[in-house]
Amino acid sequence: MHSDPSSTTRVLYLAGWGRSGSTLAERLLDQVPGLVGVGEIKFLWERGLLQNRRCSCGTPLRSCEFWVDVLGETFGGLPDDATARALDAASRRFRTRHLPGLLLKPASPPDADAMLWYYQTLERLYRAVARVSGAEVVVDSSKFPSYLTALLQGPALDVRVAHIVRDPRAVAYSWQRHRADPDAPGDAQMPRMHPGATALYWSAWNLATERIATRTDRPYLRFRYEDLIADPAGTLAAITKLSGVPAAALPLGDRGEVFVPRTHQVSGNPMRFHTGPVALRLDDEWTTGMATRHRYLTGAVTVPLRHRYGYH
Numbered sequence: 001m002h003s004d005p006s007s008t009t010r011v012l013y014l015a016g017w018g019r020s021g022s023t024l025a026e027r028l029l030d031q032v033p034g035l036v037g038v039g040e041i042k043f044l045w046e047r048g049l050l051q052n053r054r055c056s057c058g059t060p061l062r063s064c065e066f067w068v069d070v071l072g073e074t075f076g077g078l079p080d081d082a083t084a085r086a087l088d089a090a091s092r093r094f095r096t097r098h099l100p101g102l103l104l105k106p107a108s109p110p111d112a113d114a115m116l117w118y119y120q121t122l123e124r125l126y127r128a129v130a131r132v133s134g135a136e137v138v139v140d141s142s143k144f145p146s147y148l149t150a151l152l153q154g155p156a157l158d159v160r161v162a163h164i165v166r167d168p169r170a171v172a173y174s175w176q177r178h179r180a181d182p183d184a185p186g187d188a189q190m191p192r193m194h195p196g197a198t199a200l201y202w203s204a205w206n207l208a209t210e211r212i213a214t215r216t217d218r219p220y221l222r223f224r225y226e227d228l229i230a231d232p233a234g235t236l237a238a239i240t241k242l243s244g245v246p247a248a249a250l251p252l253g254d255r256g257e258v259f260v261p262r263t264h265q266v267s268g269n270p271m272r273f274h275t276g277p278v279a280l281r282l283d284d285e286w287t288t289g290m291a292t293r294h295r296y297l298t299g300a301v302t303v304p305l306r307h308r309y310g311y312h
């Protein structure tokens, strides 16, 4: 059920399993007039407010002028720690990582009445993001299928789902690599995962995303990371159409690079801190760097979804 469009906030939800290229996709979408990419909102309360981690503009979130304005409009000032903790606890109920939970009950929200305050806070938050940024559409790259169900509970949010997928062997390879995590405190590393586990998650996560979007009859578009790199203009035009804003040319440079200015994304891949030209180059290091046994394992576990997505 949709309310009067003038009172709704349009949200483009970037869904997909981790390391599939959603941060890049979001940064490109942020360059489309009418769209604003604000990162993984599900982590706003914990990593943003409570831990005061850096926004992609480089400023700790509690001092970032964009988020101070957004939170000011939502709460009348920065919310206190108790409020932030309550919101984080509510968000955690929509951060299912359990495989059975993803596959069996992905679309059942917890007790609706008790969560009403949370859904209404989300409605106010996304509305404030749209108002402060001046954008028509808020791009949220939270990715979790479970968090998508939280957004779908707010009648004032007009949610459309852009689902990014990437070759599971490339994804599994990315999860194997050692990389520093500039986002986390101390000398933390990005989390790693065995290719067998990645393959299971890749399948369950993508299936759950498809299922929620189609069961709830929301505008839905699946796109491949590889196509975004090969044809950024065409892929972004399709996503822009899904968002309901007029098509606009993406500022692509002579070598197919995109100039990315300072943004205000909460959490996400460390590449969100980079500003300036971003080259759209296919990261296919897995084809040479991945152990053969891992490649076969990942390939075997992800059939038949992998074939349906066109990865042979």
Ligand SMILES: [Zn+2]
Pocket: 055, 056, 057, 058, 059, 064, 065, 066, 067, 263, 264, 265
């Ligand atoms: Zn910022």
